[in-house]
Amino acid sequence: MTAALYSLRAGRSVKLLEKENFGGQIADSPRVENFPTISSISGLDLSSRLFDQITALGADFDLDEAMSIEKIDGGFLVKGKSGEYKAKSVIIATGVKHRHLGIEGEEKYLGHGVSYCAVCDGPFYKGKNVMVIGDANSALQYAILLASQCPHVDVVTLFDKFFAESYLVNGLKALPNVSIYHNLSSISFNGDGNKLSSITFEDTKTHERKEFAEDAAFVAIGQVPDNERFSSIIKLNRGFIQTDEAMKTSADGVFACGDCREKKIRQLATACGDGAIAALSASDYVFKTTSN
Ligand SMILES: Cc1cc2nc3c(=O)[nH]c(=O)nc-3n(C[C@H](O)[C@H](O)[C@H](O)COP(=O)(O)OP(=O)(O)OC[C@H]3O[C@@H](n4cnc5c(N)ncnc54)[C@H](O)[C@@H]3O)c2cc1C
Known part of the structure; x- marks a missing residue:
């Protein structure tokens, strides 16, 4: 423009x-x-x-x-x-454009719980529990925004730290309704075929599988x-x-x-x-x- x-x-x-x-x-x-x-x-x-x-x-x-x-x-x-x-x-x-995770269920639940834009789709999940997947500025901006409208936000990263500006990291960590999980590799988006209900991860250190029940997942893992x-x-x-x-x-x-x-x-x-x-x-x- x-x-x-x-x-x-x-x-x-x-x-x-x-x-x-x-x-x-x-x-x-x-x-x-x-x-x-x-x-x-x-x-x-x-x-x-x-x-x-x-x-x-x-x-x-x-x-x-x-x-x-x-x-x-x-x-x-x-x-x-x-x-x-x-x-x-x-x-x-x-x-x-937004990078996709390329995991099972991602395309199926796109627009039905899986989103790449918290500003656009966050309001649809007001009052619900949501997850943000990502570790840099956009992911943290999304999580902070969502924490102001959702009861609880889980933030999941692949590595053991954030790669975002420190004011965002500190701002996120200060929020009482945010939980942070590191070292988790995403495996699949799950649901009943119509709507997302959970996300499965594998711990990159222990290889243990974990399932998080969520109404929505916002993916912010960079652009291509x-x-x-x-x-x-x-x-x-x-x-x-x-x-x-x-x-x-x-x-x-x-x-x-x-x-x-x-x-x-x-x-x-x-x-x-x-x-x-x-x-x-x-x-x-x-x-x-x-x-x-
Ligand atoms: C969540 C988020 C927060 C950000 N916050 C900041 C910030 O605070 N400060 C800052 O400086 N930067 C920020 N950025 C980065 C900034 O938005 C980008 O650097 C900037 O928008 C790049 O502008 P652009 O016009 O090159 O590309 P884009 O903004 O990507 O625009 C490209 C446009 O082209 C359209 N398009 C693509 N392919 C085609 C096609 N084949 N035919 C027709 N149309 C097409 C797309 O739909 C899009 O509208 C942020 C980015 C994100 C995702």
Whole structure:
């Protein structure tokens, strides 16, 4: 959306394709406290503000999933699940998607007790006992949020410690309705076929199996890129898009920004910075190729 903002302000017309929700990952965050000039804001509020800003400037948008990008005469053809779109230049900002555990019952109970977003699905389990699986910032943010609306929250990690910022670890440990379990490897999500009722784990040290009765389990074990579909036109490294400092990919006229590209720090501020650069580079590319 930042790339759209800068493109619009550079006088370009913009078509934004989004497969799920405008706002991306940050819409999952209950509280953002590191975005310059805003001391505290919900992720949903922040992304709605940006969406309003770009639509007010004239951004055109469609809910569609981009499946491929092809070079055609005078530009590119983006094929979506439900439509086809022509553009002089393309900016890819596909972010990352939630990593799955890949265990039995995960797909079956997805949306029926298994979730990857506490902000989106937490309210459905108000007053119920829930579990968070994960050991880093997102998992702890989820657990703290859920502890404010659920009687009890179990937090389970694979290793023997957390890999989160210390204020989150201390905040979590201070909560009276949270239990923490380390060294547990997840085995299966169980239920009656319609609804999750428990989760089975194996202790990585004793190999003993343990079953936790829960109404919901929130999985927060990191994110993975989803760019293979573009690999015929641009270069990827371990699934992430390779770019230079101008956000140019290996294909002339195709740019990438944010978490989807190969980089060290994946944060809101860095994604916005990338978006601004990608937009200005794309705008420059369009100017050069159309004025020749
Ligand atoms: C729970 C949580 C809390 C976080 N908290 C913070 C924080 O406090 N501060 C901070 O700086 N960062 C935080 N982050 C990280 C931050 O959200 C990301 O770094 C940032 O959102 C990256 O933006 P992006 O636009 O690159 O990607 P994303 O936010 O992942 O957006 C990508 C968008 O592209 C869409 N998409 C993907 N593939 C396609 C396709 N083929 N066709 C159409 N649309 C597609 C997706 O649906 C998504 O909406 C948090 C992340 C999470 C998950």
